[in-house]
Amino acid sequence: MIWRMHGLHLxxxxxxxxxxxxxxxxxxxxxxxxxxxxxxxxxxAVGEVFxxxxxxxxxxxxxxxxxxxxxxxxxPELGAVTLDVYVCNLHADNSARAAALLxxxxxxxxxxxxxxxxxxxxx
Amino acid sequence: MIWRMHGLHLxxxxxxxxxxxxxxxxxxxxxxxxxxxxxxxxxxAVGEVFxxxxxxxxxxxxxxxxxxxxxxxxxPELGAVTLDVYVCNLHADNSARAAALLxxxxxxxxxxxxxxxxxxxxx
Numbered sequence: 001m002i003w004r005m006h007g008l009h010l011x012x013x014x015x016x017x018x019x020x021x022x023x024x025x026x027x028x029x030x031x032x033x034x035x036x037x038x039x040x041x042x043x044x045a046v047g048e049v050f051x052x053x054x055x056x057x058x059x060x061x062x063x064x065x066x067x068x069x070x071x072x073x074x075x076p077e078l079g080a081v082t083l084d085v086y087v088c089n090l091h092a093d094n095s096a097r098a099a100a101l102l103x104x105x106x107x108x109x110x111x112x113x114x115x116x117x118x119x120x121x122x123x
Numbered sequence: 124m125i126w127r128m129h130g131l132h133l134x135x136x137x138x139x140x141x142x143x144x145x146x147x148x149x150x151x152x153x154x155x156x157x158x159x160x161x162x163x164x165x166x167x168a169v170g171e172v173f174x175x176x177x178x179x180x181x182x183x184x185x186x187x188x189x190x191x192x193x194x195x196x197x198x199p200e201l202g203a204v205t206l207d208v209y210v211c212n213l214h215a216d217n218s219a220r221a222a223a224l225l226x227x228x229x230x231x232x233x234x235x236x237x238x239x240x241x242x243x244x245x246x
Binding site: 005007009011015049050051053060061062065066068071075078080084086088090115117121122 | 132169176198205211244
């Protein structure tokens with residue numbers, strides 16, 4: 001038997017984000033933003049790690065989800081952010097929650113330009 | 124000016140992995156496997172988090188890299204694993220290191236079937 005997982009991996013690559021906003025360089029602020037977005041999307045966090053880099057001071061962070069993960073990387077020196085939301089759809093269709101989570105994460109950055117990709121995994 | 128980051132995101136979705144092997148359900152073993160693969164690929168870990176789920180007991184884990192991140196999810200009940208390796212190429216071309224890291228991660232699982240995707244990000 002070939003299993004079908006129909007995982008959905010959404011990415012957003014943002015440009016034109018205001019470099020001085022707290023989410024670009026403050027790991028604690030970015031962590032709160034991510035965890036709030038996860039909860040509001042109806043997904044479940046099971047772990048997380050955030051790391052702030054020395055000047056120019058981007059942040060890298062991940063929230064592990066019961067449904068897979070989200071990841072965020074910021075480059076304040078470029079006004080750039082990349083976002084990943086990956087959900088498995090094994091026990092429920094989490095596609096709408098994934099899209100809502102990505103939209104909520106994006107909304108925090110006020111990007112001028114956005115590029116999206118969508119990969120179906122384990123199809 | 125439009126910046127070009129040329130980030131490279133590689134994914135591998137594995138099927139037909141032996142469910143009883145330690146990497147499928149032992150978070151500590153999977154963590155060691157990932158950190159060794161990162162070091163061997165010449166990339167730099169700056170943080171990590173691994174989470175083991177209750178029975179049937181998959182593991183979710185992430186290693187934050189100075190160059191972005193890797194993520195792994197296992198489903199022993201399906202003999203399935205998904206892998207992500209994402210590197211930015213801002214200060215150096217890390218594409219070959221990313222491919223080497225993904226190959227090393229994959230090699231641990233002995234999958235019967237593999238499906239790959241490659242996304243260029245911030246191009």
